[in-house]
Amino acid sequence: MTVRAHADAVLALLRAAPGSLTVHDGAVPTGGAPPYVLVYFGDDDPELPDSRALEGGSERFVLRVWAHSVGGNAAAARAVGERVRAALLDVVPTVVGRACFPIRREEGSPPQRDESTGTLVMDRVDVYRLESVPA
Known part of the structure; x- marks a missing residue:
């Protein structure tokens, strides 16, 4: 559920971007035409000294977002990449319990x-990182 909650928070930020940014999660539907952003997600539980609780379990969660800005x-x-950047960079999203x-x-x-x-299509890829710890 943590992956889904974090991914949903990122998707909500992108879909709330000013204008009409078309956002696809993992696949472009048949007939989907640029411009749009196609996003993929990958999760990680890093073993960093400051992320491990005294009980030994990992607490820090990392979600990477691959944003394919297509035009x-x-x-x-x-232009799509800049809209994605404006929607995500330095934003602190809300994820329940984190x-x-x-x-x-x-x-x-x-x-x-x-x-x-x-047909010519140009694809720019940016990787973003969202990290969280238990609230």
């Missing part, structure tokens, strides 16, 4: 060309 050209992909830290951007890549469907 019809490089400028459009960058104390969240500000969302951080870990890495990113420039837009990459994809013409495999016969």
